[in-house]
Amino acid sequence: MSTDVNRRILLAARPVGEPQEADFRLVEEAVPTAGPGHLLLRTLWLSLDPYMRGRMSDAKSYATPVEIGQVMVGGAVSRVLASNHPGFAVGDIVEGRTGWQDYAVSDGTGLRKVDPSLAPISTAVGVLGMPGMTAYTGLLTIGQPKPGETVVVSAASGAVGSVVGQIARIKGARVVGIAGGDRKCAYLTGELGFDAAVDHQASDFAARLAAAVPDGIDVYFENVGGAVFEAVRPLFNPFARIPVCGLIAQYNATGLPPGPNLVPSLMREVLSKRLTLRGFIVSDFADQQAAFLRDVSGWIRDGQLRYREDVAEGLETAPKTFLRLFRGENFGKLLVRVAE
Amino acid sequence: MSTDVNRRILLAARPVGEPQEADFRLVEEAVPTAGPGHLLLRTLWLSLDPYMRGRMSDAKSYATPVEIGQVMVGGAVSRVLASNHPGFAVGDIVEGRTGWQDYAVSDGTGLRKVDPSLAPISTAVGVLGMPGMTAYTGLLTIGQPKPGETVVVSAASGAVGSVVGQIARIKGARVVGIAGGDRKCAYLTGELGFDAAVDHQASDFAARLAAAVPDGIDVYFENVGGAVFEAVRPLFNPFARIPVCGLIAQYNATGLPPGPNLVPSLMREVLSKRLTLRGFIVSDFADQQAAFLRDVSGWIRDGQLRYREDVAEGLETAPKTFLRLFRGENFGKLLVRVAE
Known part of the structure; x- marks a missing residue:
């Protein structure tokens, strides 16, 4: 939870078969700064999802793979720490593919503001994400x-x-x-x-x-x-x-x-x-986002739809937590709490 | 081409693997007569199609199989020889699943009138069928x-x-x-x-x-x-x-x-x-029949769409002609000319 170091989890090796913890590598870098038009984000929740296994591989797919030495891709919920972007203010809660790291810089592309009054913000990478x-x-x-x-x-x-x-x-x-x-x-x-x-x-x-x-x-x-x-x-x-x-x-x-x-x-x-x-x-169905948010948040509000989260504590636990997906060990949406 | 005998080709045995001529049996019966509300049909063209292989088998499918001893199913183009049905007149050309036989009696169900001015009537079980x-x-x-x-x-x-x-x-x-x-x-x-x-x-x-x-x-x-x-x-x-x-x-x-x-x-x-x-x-798409007939007959008329028929002569040749389908020996729509 240090605030002067950006811990980042990189892809260290392409897995053969089941991924291993050794396929990841944690590095510590300086916390980046947000240049003109950019935002500095503090990761709060990191989502762990099966699709990430595909990005670790260089087999042909609909998405480009993570390169060896790159930060692992992943959706996260973050707080805006600094903003040089007219669309976002300090303190905003946002969701986007900012990766397995404590801090990220973004130009706002693919970033979505999260309404904390709708549901707990972790749901922005889960039931409402x-x-x-x-x-x-x-x-x-x-x-x-x-x-x-x-x-x-x-x-x-x-x-x-x-x-x-x-x-x-x-x-x-x-x-x-x-x-x-x-x-x-x-x-x-x-x-x-x-x-x-x-x-x-x-x-x-x-x-x-x-x-x-x-x-x-x-x-x-x-x-x-x-x-x-x-x-x-x-x-x-x-x-x-x-x-x-x-x-x-x-x-x-x-x-x-x-x-x-x-x-x-x-x-x-x-x-x-x-x-x-x-x-x-x-x-493929991006045009259904408004209908999705309206319907599912409504069903959650009126008690028709429930969700369950399986939370691991600390960014450093992400690799071993991720492996649980492939053993069926998670029970509900798998998340890492990166910061409060 | 006798007119006082109805030759019928029955399913004699369920094939194991590739069908054999011995899986069929030709019988001669009296030409039937059309009772009240019924039609007597003279088969002119019999269509031979791959789906018939499925009907020879009793494996679970979307259609009921032909029973052993029943006349083989098949689409045919026929002439109305006698009619006690208000929808059809003697001389009409019709298309329907009347089977591998010289004559058939029908109550009109599933029977469709064919317009001989549109194209040669054999196309009613082919390109226009x-x-x-x-x-x-x-x-x-x-x-x-x-x-x-x-x-x-x-x-x-x-x-x-x-x-x-x-x-x-x-x-x-x-x-x-x-x-x-x-x-x-x-x-x-x-x-x-x-x-x-x-x-x-x-x-x-x-x-x-x-x-x-x-x-x-x-x-x-x-x-x-x-x-x-x-x-x-x-x-x-x-x-x-x-x-x-x-x-x-x-x-x-x-x-x-x-x-x-x-x-x-x-x-x-x-x-x-x-x-x-x-x-x-x-x-599954029966509601598209009018659009189909309009479009495809139009394309044939203006020369944009061609078809080719592979014609065998005589009902008795149907079994051995049918087997050609599975050897890729037919070249175009496979038909049997049963009568002129």
Whole structure:
């Protein structure tokens, strides 16, 4: 919490398989100053999200990778410490991709002011930020759940999945969550109002999932991939919609799984059941931001939508905290409290 | 061509793998008569289409299978020989799923009058019928090609693929066809105005395909599956659309291909490139029939859209003619001339 040093966490090495703490490096630099037109920001909350695994790799993707020696990318909530920018004042709370560091300088691009009266400011990188908007846009634009339909979401207690399931419930669907372990499953049905929850760690997971969706699956919101997708696949109803949001079970894979090759089988299901699979990222739906903020903050206010945060203390814990995502050890939106 | 016997081709056995002539059986019955409210039809043209392979199987699908001993399903163009139905007169030309037989009785359900002044009546089961409408609706509703985009279609010289490619060209896209053999490829570029054609039988097919789409693929109209899809897959551009219409290379498969399992790799592409894969059948878009007939008959009339028929003579040849579809031996829309 020193104020005269800027701790920055850099990408030290491209991970092979599961990332290690050694793939990151913490350096201390002088606190930067804001030049003309720029802002100096103090990071308060750092968001840790699965997509960051992709930025650590130089495989071809929709986004450019973090270079070795660069500060890790990441969304954060910050306070404006100094401003030479007409759009922001000292003391403003802002959200933007300012990275894994104590301080950042910004020219305001991609920075969004956060209204602290709406909800706790940490939600600006959670339920009222990128993960929440990912859930809202992907579910409503691609999934299009109708009352009485069955919606299944994987990684259901996570930052995105928990919002997907609750919005689906609000829209009148029957909601089944897939999560790891009894505690998360109990949370889904007990606190979030899911109709059922299935533990993907159970040895009879596929049978339990089938039993939990007696009318089949109309919408599957995909956050996981791998073995979870294989269990979901036989249960699709005709015209099912599958927003493909994430594949966390696959991100650390270093090779392809053994055969047989199930692509022909998947394509046959796409054809015979007239499925729609569609990949997306939240920025594809940037024009829905106002509607998202209005709807989701309203649902939070009137108690229809809840969220849960999993908070680690101190920027220096970010690398080891990040690794918990890939072991399913986080329970709710994963955050690092960088400063008060 | 006897008029006092109704030859009917029945499903004799469910094929295992590639269908055989022995899976069909020709029987001779008395010509039926049309009761009250019914029509007697004389089959003139029988359409042979890949989807019929699905009806020979009792695997779960969107349509009920043909039972053993039932007449094979199939679209046909017929002449009304007798009518006790106020909507149809003797001499009318009609199109409907009246099956592999010389004569059929119908109550008019699913029967459509054909205007012989529009085009030769055989087109009512081809370019102006189910295959043409499949191409039109799948390409325009799911594929949505834009001027300058690259559209790739497989089975490109077939009844559906040839219409897909020509409509894409009319809409201003760059069109690349995949077909089997030099003769079909030459037809695509020489007669149908495709920008390029690639022979999937070539040993360096994947490399040739990549070379034919220097700007990547924005729309892939899938008729084939299997190895062709694997060659197409790495070439998708961000936001590519993939209408999944048919998988003829897979229909006779009796097992899954060896590994590795490429589903995780496909799902990764769906996510990182934000692909849309969507299966469909033509009846999903029944409300587009008027627009289809108007547009496609107009394009035929003004010479913008051509079609090619591959005609076998005599109902009795239907089984062995049907088998040609799965060997890529047909060249254009496959038809049986049942009567003049």
